[in-house]
Amino acid sequence: MAPFAGYDMPITYPTGAIEEHLVTRRSVGLFDIDHMGQLEISGAGADAFVSRMVTAKVSDLVPPMARYSLLLDEKGGVIDDLFVYRLPQSWWIVVNASNRAKDFEWFKAHAPEDVAVVDRSDDTYMIAVQGPRAIELIDKVANMAVSSIQRFNWGNISIDGVPVLFGRTGYTGEDGGELFFPAAEAQHVWELLLAKGEALSIETRPIGLAARDSLRFEAGMPLHGHEISTEINPIEAGFKWACDFEKEFIGKEALLAIIDKGVSRKLVGIEVFGGVPREGYEVTSPDGKAIGHCVAGMFCPTVKKYAANAFVLPDYAKVGTEASVVIRGQPRKAVVVKRPLYLPAYRR
């Protein structure tokens, strides 16, 4: 157990980080992610407000749609990445635990008179069920077949009498979903899923933060504070696709200026030979010139590589470029590789 975003959380369960990663990719992993935040935005002006606040196009969202987006400040720095659910009467915004308070204050500060912003996090429990058999498992405990809910859509379901908002999305690159339900029912739903998995011989395990990190890393998903942050803009991090330049959004002007001027660094994937690259490790050219730094790095259990995400000078960003990563004082051979290392289910 270790402190994370103000909560005491398991880095691993007794299963261990590597096995927790592998079981998620072959069967079902359960993630207690209640530390994450949920904001609800409603009111006459809500649609226009949400559109102005987040980078992604949302004007086309109708229930049961949901979409990934970024939240930027005026300088184009990333305050958070989040998921926007278009509910029938409101917008349900799912945010990172570490940014929950900041995001809430940011939305509230910008909200006009006819918009209400409410923090629903304390009353809402959130768990993720991820893996190739996740949908099969949830189908067996829910009152309806979640297999009928399309990827990135949501549905209102019931699990053993508990009302659950089910979103067919996730942070692992596997199929499955994220479940939102009344906090008082946390143990009920969690234990029910584990018991049902056992009863049906669907291998189902609780997954800790270490495996959560290696799963999202392989699948090319960012972790705020690493690949994105208030000091990083979406252009240099490769998230231009999450921005709709046909509409107004906070940070748009800054991004247009950055696109015009060109970025000074680019986020790349790097495979390393001879050690484990980690956050903060320096990247150099083959002849020893400093060209960047790693923002995340690890052994990847599914693709079986030692890899890092790093910001490097644009001249060194092309796939196939040779480089070195300095690991504990020693430069180790490295090469820029294509991201993601593991193709997420929704892209297969």
Add this chain to the structure above:
Amino acid sequence: MAIDKNARYLESHEYAKPEGGNFVIGISDHAQAELGDVVFVELPAVGKTIAKGATFGTIESVKAASDLYMPVSGTVVEVNEAVKNDPALVNKDCFGAGWLIKVAPSNPAEFDSLLDASAYGKAIGEE
């Protein structure tokens, strides 16, 4: 926690175990449990001579990276290639299949000054 009684230990958790005139060197059960899942091991080349207390390689887990220290001085006569390909062997069987290197000792008496199983047990807070 398993503490192999045939081995003797450094406080830094490396062990040496006599085997026909040579010593088998690895890390203890306590060490592998503390490290967590081992994902990378770097070992020296056969033929290298390394002094007691000097580093002979690196071991990396999901959460940490550590140098490996020689419990006795000697020349490397064998390196565990299986561990280089499957670092998890160190977690599964640190005294058996998860051994790291074998050395021909230059000063076998150094073995006697290492912590025996009982003293090592005390050092890691067990008995």
